Amino acid sequence: MNSYKKMIFIDLDGTLLNSRSAVSKTNKKIIKKLIALNYAVIIATGRNYHEAAKLTKDIEGLAYITTNGSHIVDFDQSEIFNKPLNKKILISVINNLEQYQNLIYYITSPDEIIAKNKYKIFKNILFMEGFGKLFSLDGIIRLINNYKLISVTEKDDIINFLDQREMKVQKIYVMGREEELKKAKKNICQNFNGRIKVATSGNHNLEINAAEISKGHALKFLSKKWGIPLEETIAFGDGNNDLELLETAGTAVAMENTDSKELLKRADLIAPNNDHDGVAKMLIKLIPEDLL
Known part of the structure; x- marks a missing residue:
């Protein structure tokens, strides 16, 4: 069993990535700090692992939920879950x-x-x-x-x-x-x-x-695997493939730039948009004791 303080799940496109498909310096800085402080930070994306790892190559110590939850990679980049289509x-x-x-x-x-x-x-x-x-x-x-x-x-x-x-x-x-x-x-x-x-x-x-694949199911899988209660999880997303992720997380954060009314209904909080370091700014508000 791990002793992570919290699990933080972050979507890529429209969430962590800006309009140029890049992770901003501010977002990188905050995520690196959280990893150093023993927070489990997990990328949760519809992209495959190859793409997700390339996009976040400057941040060491991430785990990955990819292709909407059908593939999960641990912090050491070893595969811990793989559910392909029949x-x-x-x-x-x-x-x-x-x-x-x-x-x-x-x-x-x-x-x-x-x-x-x-x-x-x-x-x-x-x-x-x-x-x-x-x-x-x-x-x-x-x-x-x-x-x-x-x-x-x-x-x-x-x-x-x-x-x-x-x-x-x-x-x-x-x-x-x-x-x-x-x-x-x-x-x-x-x-x-x-x-x-x-x-x-x-x-x-x-x-x-x-069937039964979603980012939300993947969150539950990791919560059980690492012994971290759902209440100690935070999730960020902007698309309809993030609905179950936000529904499952203890704290659900939708991005201001989302077009999904359903996502907004399920969110506890709204972060600034993905071109204005929304993920980093919301994390500072949620975890001020470690980030301020």
């Missing part, structure tokens, strides 16, 4: 998605992203960001940073690839227009009810994991 279900879901010509999808493992066409992914990011927002300086830098960060392997026939190789796929990430995504979500939920978990981190995506 292969038959995975292939069936992909076949289901293939009927939607305007949707783009890719599959992820802890270290890989497999897609039919990586350029279509970034074309879709252009659409999702909105051209006015994207072609600000921050938008351009964010797109470039994401392009450098995401290492995509292209496969024309993903199902054939999966048949030939054992790959622990934690998540299917689907992008497209909101209306078509709603149709796809309804169809998938009806056909695979209880066998998969469908979440979203924005209006233009779906994130499909194994």
Whole structure:
């Protein structure tokens, strides 16, 4: 059993990361100080481990909940939980998605992203960001940073690839227009009810994991593993894939920049936005005895 003072769970995009997909100096400073003072700081993200570790490479001593809770890595970077999608279900879901010509999808493992066409992914990011927002300086830098960060392997026939190789796929990430995504979500939920978990981190995506996978379940898993009561946990998030995380944590913090009304309803506190060191500022308020 560990003797951590508290567990602090922090989402990446829209929360710890600013609009340039970077961790600010202030956020880094506060998190490093907490780690040095024996607080357990855990990144909780929909991204895979490879991406999450790259984005936070300047901060030593983090644990990671990745791909929405299907993969957990301890502070020494050893794997302590891995729940991939069942292969038959995975292939069936992909076949289901293939009927939607305007949707783009890719599959992820802890270290890989497999897609039919990586350029279509970034074309879709252009659409999702909105051209006015994207072609600000921050938008351009964010797109470039994401392009450098995401290492995509292209496969024309993903199902054939999966048949030939054992790959622990934690998540299917689907992008497209909101209306078509709603149709796809309804169809998938009806056909695979209880066998998969469908979440979203924005209006233009779906994130499909194994059943009973969520950041909230991962929080409970670590709470039990490390012997830290839920009351001694703090969670930060901005998207709908953070709903169960905030619902489970002792103290739930939503970011000011969230578009999720549901998240705001479940939050105990609202932190300043992700471009103004919201995570660091709220942590100083919550733990003044160690941070002031």
